[in-house]
Amino acid sequence: MNQDLTTGKPQEVLWKFCLPMFGSIIFQQVYNIADSFVAGKFIGEHALAAVGNSYNITLIFIAFAFGCNIGCSVIVSRLFGEKNYRAMKSAVCTALLSGGILCMILMLTGLFSCNALLDMMKTQPKILHDSAIYLNIYLLGLPFLFFYNIATGIFSALGDSKTPFFFLAFSSSANIAADILFVKLFRMGVSGVAWATFLCQGISCVCSVILVKKRLSKIKTDGPIPVFSWDIFKKIAVIAVPSILQQSFISVGNMLIQGLINGYGVSVAAGYSAVVKLNNLVITSFTTIGNGISNFTAQNLGGRKYLRIKEGFRAGLKLVWLLCVPFCILYIGLGGRLLLLFLNETSVTALTAGRQFLFILSPFYFIISAKLIADGVLRGKGAMAPFMAATFTDLVLRVLLAFLLSGWMEAPIGIWCAWPVGWTVSAVLSIWFYRTK
Helix, strand or coil: CCCCCCCCCHHHHHHHHHHHHHHHHHHHHHHHHHHHHHHHHHHCHHHHHHHHHHHHHHHHHHHHHHHHHHHHHHHHHHHHHCCCHHHHHHHHHHHHHHHHHHHHHHHHHHHHHHHHHHHHCCCCHHHHHHHHHHHHHHHHCHHHHHHHHHHHHHHHHCCCCHHHHHHHHHHHHHHHHHHHHHHHHCCCCHHHHHHHHHHHHHHHHHHHHHHHHHHHHCCCCCCCCCCCCHHHHHHHHHHHHHHHHHHHHHHHHHHHHHHHHHCCCHHHHHHHHHHHHHHHHHHHHHHHHHHHHHHHHHHHHHCCCHHHHHHHHHHHHHHHHHHHHHHHHHHHHHHHHHHCCCCCCCCHHHHHHHHHHHHHHHHHHHHHHHHHHHHHHHHHHCCHHHHHHHHHHHHHHHHHHHHHHHHHCCCCHHHHCHHHHHHHHHHHHHHHHHHHC
C-alpha cells in the first residue's frame, strides 16, 4: 500500500515506515550469510574463504545496483510528494531502462575481468578456482539484482516498506533451503551456493517487477507516459552517480584491505569472511534505515514541509541507537559463539581474528549509525557533494591506517583498529554537513 510520508507525527510515521525496512535487511543479510554458513559448515574453511573473497568483488556490482535504487527512489519520492504522478511514472520507466543498460555493460565487463580482479586481491591459489566459479555465476544473475533493487526503491518511494519485506522473507528462506539442497544433497560445492542465490534472486526480481507494474497502473494519469526522459535521467543521475561512486570506492577499499588480510593466510581470511558478514548485518541495517530517511526527506521536500525533515532526523537517530544496544551486547558478549555459525571449533586462528574484530568495532556502532542517518538526510535533499566528502574521508582513512597499523601492531589487530578512526572522523563531518546544509 502506498503511504504519504508528509502527514502524521514524524516519529510515528518514520518508525512505521523504517521498521519493515529493517526487517527486510535482516532477511537480506540472512540471504548473504546463508552462503557463508553452508560453505563453511558443509564444504570447509577453504570454501568459506573463497565465498568471502568473492563477496568483496560482488560489492562493487551491488554498489551500482544500490545507486540505481537510491537515485530512482529519491526522485520518485519527490515527485510522489509533489503529486506529479505523470512525471513519477516516467521516472520509473527511465530508471528501469537506464539501469538495464548499465547492468549489461557491467555483467560483460565483470565476466571478462573476473580473474584479473581476483589476482589484484592476491587471492590464495588454494581458493582461486572456487572464488572464480562463485563470482562468474553471481555475475550471470546481475540483471536480477539490478531490477530487484530498482523495484524495491520504487516501493520505498511510494511509502511502502512492507512489500519488499515480504519478498525478502520468502527469498531468504528459500535461499537457505536451496543452498543446503544443492550443496549437501547434490554435492555441487561452491557452485551450488552460487546457483542457489541465482535462482532465488531471479524469482524475487520477476515477482517484484510485476507487482510494481500493477501498483503503478492503479495510479491514474492523463496522456501517454514518456518511456525515457533525459531531464528526469539527469535528476536521477545526480543522486545515483555519487551513491555509486561512494559504494564502489568503498568496495575497492575493501578489496585492498582484503588483499592485505589474504597475506596472513587462509585461516585469517576465513575468519574475516565470517566476521564481515556479521558486521555487514549491522552496517547494512543502519544504511537501509538511512535510505528510509532519504525517502522521508525527499517526500517532505517535495511537499515543502521542511520542519518535518529535522524531526525525521531526530527520530531516525533514536531508532538506530536503540538497535545499537542489542547488537553491541550480542557481538561483544557472544561474538565467538556467533562465529561458530560459519567456522568449526578447530579453526582457532580464524575464530581469534573474528572475535578481535567484533570486540574492537562494536562500541563504535553508535557513531557510524549517526553518520548514516545524517547521510540519509543529505541524499534526500540532493546534497551529494558533502555526502561524498564525508564518505571518502572514512574510506581513505580506513585504507591508509589499515596498511600503516598492520605494520606497527600485532596482526591483524592493526587492520581492525583502522575502522573506528575512519568512522569517527567521517561521522563528525556528516553531522556537521547536515546541520549546515
